[in-house]
Amino acid sequence: MKVKNNVAIDGPAGAGKSTIAKLIAKKLGFIYIDTGSMYRAVTLKALQKNYDFDDHGALARLSSEVKIELFSGAQNDFRIFLDGEDVTEHIRQPEVSRHVSLVAKIPQVRKNMVRQQQIMAQTGGVVMDGRDIGTRVMPDAKYKFFLTASTEERAKRRHLELLQQGYEISLDTIIAEIAERDNIDQNRAVDPLVPAEDAVIIDSTGLTINQVVELIVKHIDECK
Template sequence: MNEAPVITIDGPAGSGKGTISQHVAKKLSWHILDSGALYRLVAYAALDKGCSFGDHDALADIARNLDVSFLPQQGGVLKVVLEGTDVSQSIRSESAGEAASKVAAVISVREALLERQRAFAEPPGLVADGRDMGTVVFPNATLKIYLTASAEVRAQRRLKQLKDHGLNATLAGLVSDIQERDARDMNREHSPLRPAADAHTVDTSNLSIDEVVSKVIGLYENR
């Protein structure tokens, strides 16, 4: 479907897909798509405009007209710019993540973002990070990866991220939030979270970032 090669990296919240995607894209000198950020941006813009999450037409309109750029930075950080403003930190809060999960369940929003996501596939290649990259957005991807990890490990990772950004949270609260989000993402009617039939599943619970990146690169080179 796409001339440029595409590696999709899907998985639940906290599985490491964002970090791994950035490192893989850097090693291959490819473009990167953080699809989760798109949904966070729709939610962020909706809240900023006072738009109700129940107004699906308005949410879809916001999704169609997002003016966003993803700019890789030093240290594997991805800068997210919305209408000329750096919102990288604003969209990474727990509340933004919860709002994004609700927005992502709106079919009209997913449809509005579908072609926008596919347009990221340009030479020399694309690493696409999300929850339905391999099943819906890029069904003919060159390589499909599905990352997973226990809820406890994912909560510990998220807690560290939040503390690094000066934000407060509790481990028990994060475990509960992750389990609720998993259930919502896996059971939604449209594009539920699940591994593609031809995806390689990698449990990252006891693996370092370098180990996971090496595994993904190896799978791509030896496909």
């Protein structure tokens, strides 16, 4: 049986990766995997247990001890379970967003997560989004995309998302947090946030979600 090709979608915080990756997976009949949710799950557990985020050794051990399960249903209804508990909504809390890059930059944490992600991708037919999918997790993926947008545009999207979820937080605060996350992600020693050399770069500033999805699907169709 022919193994389906994989799709890698990378990009910074607030670029719309998860939303777009879900829609791409649905259109292609592929499985959607949100790798960022795995780092968020570890971060959530660390916050719940009052971990010191400067203690990289303890956080690395935590990442190897927690049980993370990802489920993508027929309609790509993505859910993530942490030690048996559904934390799909909890991992999107602002406090998790503020700390996740601190956890994700730890080399052993990344090693533990990447190992699991690569196992998930082995069967093919996967749309996976994150920060290092095309460069580290699935370097052999046939289709690679790097989504970006201006800091202000990404902050506005995240601000609206948080308001809809009932969180009151200023736009200026989110702009500052996204800029800081970009700095950490782009300058970490292991698997920094950079486009893969063969990735198609899409600046979604001013584009709708559907327009970005159409661009990606068109590219995949043309390359089949």
